[in-house]
Amino acid sequence: MAKLILLWLKCVIFWATIEAVFEDQVGKFDWRQQYVGKVRFSHFDTHVQSSKKVLVATERNVFAALNTRTGELFWRHVDKSGSEGNIDALLQHGQDAVLMVGNGRLLRSWEISVGGLNWEVVLDSGSFQSACLVGQQDMVKHVAVLKKTAISVHYLSNGHQKWIENLPETETVDYQAVYSDGNGEVYVLGVVPHSHIAIVVYSLEDGEIIKQMSVEAPWLSNIQASCVVVGQGMLTCVDSAAMSFYMLDLRLQLQMTQVPLQAYSVNLFSAETGRRLLDTTLIDFYSVFQLYVQAFLKKDDSVGYRAMVQTEDHTLTFIQQPGRVMWTREEALSDVVTMEMVDLPLTGTQAELEGEFGKKADGLMSMVMKRLSSQLILLQAWIAHLWKLFYDARKPRSQVKNDITIENLSRDEFNLQKMMVMVTASGKLFGIDSKTGGILWRHYLDNVPPNAAFKLMVQRTTAHFPHPPQCTLLIKDKDTGLATLHVFNPIFGKKSHVTPPALPQPVLQSLMLPLMDQDYAKVLLLIDDHYKVSAFPSTKNVLQQLQEMAASIFFYLVDSSQGRLSGYRLRTDLSTEQIWEVVIPPEVQRIVSVKGKRPNEHVHSQGRVMGDRSVLYKYLNPNLLAVVTESTDLHQERSFIGILLIDGVTGRIIHEAVQRKARGPVHVVHSENWVVYEYWSTKSRRNEFSVIELYEGMELYNSTVFSSLDRPHAPQVLQQSYIFPSSISTMEATLTEKGITSRHLLIGLPSGGILSLPKMFLDPRRPEIVSEQSREENLIPYAPELLIRTEWFINYNQTVSRVRGIYTAPSGLESTCLVVAYGLDIYQTRVYPSKQFDVLKDDYDYMLISSVLFALFFATMISKRLAEVKLLNRAWR
């Protein structure tokens, strides 16, 4: 019996698992883009003439080497996020790159050709100021580290400390820079703001002070911000107020020389003479943030240069002489905040035909002419297509490129290719082709506050030709609550000619209604802090519709600081009235997340067929909210997590549960009739998953329509928990067109894997003891641990670093769900939760099936002929 169960279990598991990708499918449906983030430090690898590397250390705690020819990554190291992995300084000498990490806590040396770690030492804690390499007779053997109160020198070969000295007069002088000129002296530069620069010279051998001096610099307040040492001890400072720069030879002069500057151009000055060598005016750039220049002497003794420019929109541009842009990297994409996938428009010809139906009929003759002309256009397109096929067939296969540009964008047969509209934290918007990952458009919003919250909404899809699709981005300042709207066309990225309403009041809530105006744009409601509602678009038609519908438009607000959840109803005059209120005392627990269901979700099956052929109906409340709270008491015995299921229309608490001895962070997915959440169990010290499912029971209260106002029975609640062997970064559920395909949970792990866990394993009806009925129902017997199977990783070896969010979108194929994981990297793929039941396999044998068909056809023809001959012969006999 047990064996039978085991066998059956195996069957179920093998049947339920999705297959991993085959080797030849790698990169066919998926792509990954790796980013480094906004650059903080950069060095050109110059020790070998032919080197193509540029080293970058970024604000996302990434250390990487980029190819100067293509902009691709040679290698990349992703450190801990937050201040612990913060990169303070980057120095390079020959094959070694020295990195200061975590506010002077760690000193690391990397081998730059392959990106391997040479050594790492832990330093004394202390506020880090600056670091530099120290040379002696053209041999660089040491690295000096300057902290707030001390300076230490380390060997470059192994990181060991040579000496450490306390700095003099640390109360008055702010030491900010350290410099060595290569003859056994270490210069420490300090500043007394708006007074003078203090210079202390140490001996490299034993750390003794050789001399101390001070230079007048009343305009200077911060060395790091405005000064750099170039050449042989030449301190160069920029005074932006006076539009000039100052130079000081650290060894000789006690006075600074001044050179005036020109604005808005990249100029290269000789450090010795102050002569301008070359300049290139940059046009078409947003204001430049940082600039890294490498100048070199060409073979004919002229000066060549290469420059890497970081602009305000986090774009990294590499420029080579003469002002040629070699490559650009969109590093803003390392910080995607939110995204949407929009269907591509129909092709020009398809649109032409569609347009015919869209227009009003005006006479028989013109209609006929219109039809003829559109047929002609179709014919033309077809011939062009044939010609292209013929033309391409003559070229070798590798040369045939199907470059996707904004002009030839069109929807494919199964709507698998979409436009990914991505919003990044820097305020730059991107339109990315989901098939190739190519950036098709970019748009920089330059008035975005630094702490903005974004919400992207699709107001009109591409389905309403000739009206262009329309997306609206709500940009809200988190501090003031003031918001602005940016309305644009998601396919071309162009700002729409529709002027969005000005929003003088802070916005509390925004919601998309299923109502449409006469131009098929969905209505966006914005609720301000006086609980007044404004609509966008606010045409007469919309306002009329709103008045008619007002009594059935409800919304809710959450005030997590006061633990208040309140429901409102719209009145006909577009004011609102409060209708329900739930208050969760913030002294005990605080609301951490409120999750509704996705509006584009379809549920195909109303119920589940049980073992005895009866039906258990799902409680499919589209207005249900899952509210997650965490206890304020963080003691491991008393901490808990609360789960509230509240109806968003009536405020009725459908279910209230506490997970005791548990702590956040909690990740929640709410879909169909289930809520899945993940938490940390403080008692057992492990991550656990819990699933809540809601059922109406054996009979449906009102099968035709669901109304929150008329559902008196409370649903049955089932819950079960499991152990999960890893912590998780983010979680999302797959989504398909009609909801027939079984659901999977997509779980982003901190290791960079994206796990596709069948929902089947998270089912509170998994029986403890197997019975005939549960077997009939295909329920997997309960096991407390959820295993991570390696074939469940949808991104095989394509690690997605620091995954922050997963976006799922349905495709035109019911079996296929499009997935985008974003964090430091962006990864796009397709998943087939129930396998590809509606698609023929890639290696489907068309030859065999067609040859069999032909063979049968001819066989019947021949046998028919033979039979006729035979009949004729018989008749003659």
Next chain:
Amino acid sequence: MARLPAFNVAVVSTVLLIVWTDFVCCNNGRRVGDNLETEFSGFSVPLEHSFEVDDVARFRVRGSLVLKAGREPSVSLSQNQLSEEDRTKLKEVAAVDGLYRIRVPRVFLQADRQTERQMEGYLTAFVRACAMVESHLSDVISLHTDVSGYLIGVSIVTFPGACRGTEVEDEVDLEVFNTTLSIMAPVNAPGPETALFLERMEQESEKKGKNPQEQKSFFAKYWYLILGGAIFLMVSNSAQPPAGGGREQS
């Protein structure tokens, strides 16, 4: 009779409301402490209701809830009949599809002293007035508390819950409330059931141990088949003539 068609309600349900966690200016009501009477081991709070034709809430006392704190909190309700005036008003409100609202003050059940029990603000809920009328005032009110005994929400549903537009002729039907009252504390969510699973595993392994048939290895069970197969192969091999042996040498 401006009654909402079922269609509209259906549309509502498709409206998904997306949260923007935010600051809401609180509109605190006044403190109620006047009509409270402490009882032995329990205390009472007013249950108020409001139904107005113009839909502006004006709450009046409907009855009083007697709450008993403790490990198993309990609640009972004593309420008045609906007056003649109220009955007609309720029917009027139902005719314009107004709301029937209730509210209870926020209280802390586990506090020892009366002053600590009362907190600022109210918890409110509503039901459509027509549902109240058509159900002949039979409603189900549940009070929800959190882990530490704070009242966090109240909900009201009528049974049956639908508004079908049936006229309630008999005034008597709208006189007495037929209220089912309950107080609910959060349930404890289950953790992973390891103990039971291990027990089951042990039982299974025990069962295996008892049954020696199960323990036999693959070869022990099917030795005769394997042997038979091997003999058959050997026989068939030796029976074949050394094909092409002669040609190989040429």
